[in-house]
Amino acid sequence: MLKIKLARFGKKKQPTYRIVVNEAKTKRDGKYVALLGHYLPIQDPKVLTVNLKEYDYWLSKGAKPTETVASLVEKFKKGDVLKAKRNKISKKQRKRMEESASAKATTTEEKKVEVKEEVKIKKTEGSKDQKEAVKAEEKVEKKKEAKAPEKAPTDSKDSTKKESVKEKSKEKKETDK
Secondary structure: OEEEEEEEEEEOOEEEEEEEEEEOOOOOOOOOOEEEEEEEOOOOOOEEEEOHHHHHHHHHOOOEEOHHHHHHHHHHHHOOOOOOOOOOOOHHHHHHHHHHHHHHHHHHHHHHHHHHHHHHHHHHHHOOOHHHHHHHHHHHHHHHHHHOOOOOOOOHHHHHHHHHHHHHHHHHHHHHO
């Protein structure tokens, strides 16, 4: 009894199939009587070629197709394109994407606020009153410090050094002006 079936070829984890006519009791990948087409499920989009004249000829001779071959040939006859699978986004990836999008949104809002404050500072620098400009700069620095999350100090010495460095930098700024 003849069967029309898929014979697997190709590398490991990269299958390519030949649609072949073979004896029902022979091995799947053994010798075959006739080659009717090819099926490449790994390519994007999937590739299916079938010689319909030969397929019909072997059906008339009494060859019976397997379920898989019959469904593939039906799709080929209808002209349905074998669609490639869409890459599904996992829950973790979706969550990361949402977090990065929200982080970008907050950073753009912070930048807008900083630009507005800098514009105010520039306007005040043009005026005669320098004290206002210094106050505006201090406000900007305080907001930046408030926005940046502070890490818990591991050493008390390290934290005091950091504080003293900040104070020195503030003093230098004030003396330079």
